[in-house]
Amino acid sequence: MRRLTYLLSVLSLTGPMLAATADPPPGPPGPPLYQMRERLPAGDRTATTANGQTLFSNRCGACHLLGGMGTNLLTKERMQLGESPAMGMLTNRQDLTELYVKTVVRYGKLAMPRQTRVDVTDSELDAIAKFLGKAGQ
Numbered sequence: 064m065r066r067l068t069y070l071l072s073v074l075s076l077t078g079p080m081l082a083a084t085a086d087p088p089p090g091p092p093g094p095p096l097y098q099m100r101e102r103l104p105a106g107d108r109t110a111t112t113a114n115g116q117t118l119f120s121n122r123c124g125a126c127h128l129l130g131g132m133g134t135n136l137l138t139k140e141r142m143q144l145g146e147s148p149a150m151g152m153l154t155n156r157q158d159l160t161e162l163y164v165k166t167v168v169r170y171g172k173l174a175m176p177r178q179t180r181v182d183v184t185d186s187e188l189d190a191i192a193k194f195l196g197k198a199g200q
């Protein structure tokens with residue numbers, strides 16, 4: 064009887080320990096979402112074949128994907144205007160025109176530095192502005 068209680072107590076101790084070691088070891092957390100930018104296909108950047116969404120993710124994503132500093136600042140701005148926090152994502156906006164997007168990108172706006180033609184070519188910006196400019200030209 065004593066042996067049985069000993070065995071049971073050992074089992075009840077090692078049981079959870081064994082179960083715990085069966086789990087994969089906790090790894091480092093994945094990268095933040097704003098670092099998960101899409102890759103661009105190789106080729107001539109001045110006559111790009113990539114689509115607007117991929118270009119936006121790659122060229123603007125460091126600041127304008129979820130958790131990026133552009134998204135964070137714009138979320139605050141849109142909430143101050145009484146809109147939902149989701150409007151901090153440029154991809155959710157319905158009020159942007161192509162011309163507005165291009166102007167902000169080339170001249171910058173407040174905390175956003177202007178993007179040169181080396182950062183984003185005219186051909187790439189055309190596609191990005193078409194993708195974001197849901198309010199037309």
Ligand code: HEC
Nearest residue numbers: 122123126132133136137164167168172173174175183191
């Ligand atoms: C280095 C970070 C950074 C990059 C790269 C960047 N932006 Fe921005 N963007 C910002 C920030 C920050 C703001 C908010 C500026 C403010 O209001 O202070 C902003 C604002 C904007 C706005 C204005 C939105 C409004 O409500 O007026 C547009 C449009 C915009 N960005 C488009 C783009 C596009 C398109 C790209 C890529 C070609 C891009 N941005 C790249 C940081 C960035």
